[in-house]
Amino acid sequence: MLPLCSITKNSYCNSFRISAFVERWHPEMNTFHFHFGEMGLTLDDVEHILGIPVRGLAVYTEDERTPKQLLMDFLGLSGEVAENTIASNAVKGYAVKLSWLEMNFKEVSETDTDERVVCYARAYLLYVIGCTLFCDKSGGFVQLDLLPLLEDLDQVRTYGWGSSCLAFLYRHLGYMSRRKAKQIGGFLILLEAWINEHFPMLHPVVDPEYTKDLPRARHWCLHSESGTSVEHYRRVLDDLLVDEVIFDPYKNRRQNVSDIAFYTGPIRAMSYVEPYLPNRVLRQFGLLQRIPADPITPQRASRGQHTYHVVYEWTEGFWSSPDYHLVPEDKRERTPPGIPWACTNDYIPWLSVFSHQRVGRGLPPVGGRVRQGREEQVRVVLDVVQRALGDTGLGTVELQ
Structure with missing residues (x-):
């Protein structure tokens, strides 16, 4: 992490x-x-x-604890504080505000017990996960039901x-x-x-x-x-x-x-x-x-x-x-040298049957560029093949 x-x-x-x-x-x-x-x-x-x-x-859990229980069991809140936290709109359903985590678990003190330090570590990991891996649409909440995965800090790395x-x-x-x-x-x-x-x-x-x-x-x-x-x-x-x-x-x-x-x-x-x-x-x-x-x-x-x-x-x-x-x-057949885009002959025709391969309609090309047609794509491939042949004496490759 x-x-x-x-x-x-x-x-x-x-x-x-x-x-x-x-x-x-x-x-x-x-x-x-x-x-x-x-x-x-x-x-x-x-x-x-x-x-x-x-x-x-x-990464999933079948834990059925309520938001209140999760706050108490994994972040060390008392029942009253957990209820007040939920009532303050810091928690919506099973999601908790990242700003609430940051405000309430900012730093530990020298007087905190080992158990309290572990709770702070869980809160920090939950905050990091909510800001990165599991960032929701608003960017402001993270799911509390991730907490059971953070119960044993030594096991976090196994996921x-x-x-x-x-x-x-x-x-x-x-x-x-x-x-x-x-x-x-x-x-x-x-x-x-x-x-x-x-x-x-x-x-x-x-x-x-x-x-x-x-x-x-x-x-x-x-x-x-x-x-x-x-x-x-x-x-x-x-x-x-x-x-x-x-x-x-x-x-x-x-x-x-x-x-x-x-x-x-x-x-x-x-x-x-x-x-x-x-x-x-x-x-x-x-x-x-x-x-x-x-x-x-x-x-x-x-x-x-x-x-x-x-x-x-x-x-x-x-x-x-x-x-x-x-x-x-x-x-797992390797692509030919110099042709990292190589595919079988039937691949592009197959894909074109169900795929909208271009999104724009009637739009001018960027910077005066013209879209590369199939013939030009073939020419590019043949050019690479020709360079690969070099002076091998195998002759030239022509576009039919």
């Missing part, structure tokens, strides 16, 4: 840019759709960007906080994808850093204080951009050339992709259960993209223009034994 404390120092998020990406979000697959295919946030991204564990116990953060963000991207949604929850610094890692043409600013031992989220300065709009970013993303995208930005930071990144199945953040489908974004692991298997079907779903409610089955055996649920080895 310690890396989260340093990540929040640059906490501004560009709402225009985020909105342009949300327009491309397909919650059925938990991926963004572009004219060259799907991309999405993976456990590999979370591991590098946040620097927290993605593998561990699922897969990174995977739960991803599940929480997945769900809130789904909420935000509805037409009249105005606010988004989740750890937006994770999303912003992911955009910066994979889309350098959006001109992210590097933090001069960054060092390689820090999480990648610290590599970027999140700043306001004047004169931009959703329409601007929409055109930029529609006009993207496939070779402008960095599919695997971490390849020089690791020897191999962690097996957990290839886990396929449900991930969980408290009551939210979301499908994690790395087979849809294999190029982000340096692998050839092929047509993936069908996405996981929810038990119940209501996905209207203005409503979003889904319930996925939580199968404990999947996440507790992830090594039995990985993308098969025979589906």
Whole structure:
């Protein structure tokens, strides 16, 4: 959890840019759709960007204590103080104001008992989680029912906080994808850093204080951009050339992709259960993209223009034994050298059947650029192949 404390120092998020990406979000697959295919946030991204564990116990509890009991049992409040806290609107349902936590658990004194110090530590961790991993739409509350997970401070590190953060963000991207949604929850610094890692043409600013031992989220300065709009970013993303995208930005930071990144199945953040489908974004692991298997079907779903409610089955055996649920080895074919965007010939035609790969309609290209047609895309690939052949004597490759 310690890396989260340093990540929040640059906490501004560009709402225009985020909105342009949300327009491309397909919650059925938990991926963004572009004219060259799907991309999405993976456990590999979370591991590098946040620097927290993605593998561990699922983050949820079946504890049925009331808000009053939770305040008393885990934060050391008396019954009367707990009741007054709830009556003061510092608590709404099972959510407590972050400002209340900050005000009442700011610092310990030398006279505090060990038990009291532990309560302060729980309050601090709850505050950090509420500001980062499980940030709600308002940014001002955090769920009290997380407290049972913080009961034993030595066990906090055994949870897969990174995977739960991803599940929480997945769900809130789904909420935000509805037409009249105005606010988004989740750890937006994770999303912003992911955009910066994979889309350098959006001109992210590097933090001069960054060092390689820090999480990648610290590599970027999140700043306001004047004169931009959703329409601007929409055109930029529609006009993207496939070779402008960095599919695997971490390849020089690791020897191999962690097996957990290839886990396929449900991930969980408290009551939210979301499908994690790395087979849809294999190029982000340096692998050839092929047509993936069908996405996981929810038990119940209501996905209207203005409503979003889904319930996925939580199968404990999947996440507790992830090594039995990985993308098969025979589906992990490396991309050809110099062609990180490589996919099978049938992939793009298959995707175009159900995916709106461009969002803007009739918009002029950005900076006078013309969208890259299929023939030009082929020319780019052939050019890379030709350079790879070099002086091997294998001849030239021509466009038929």
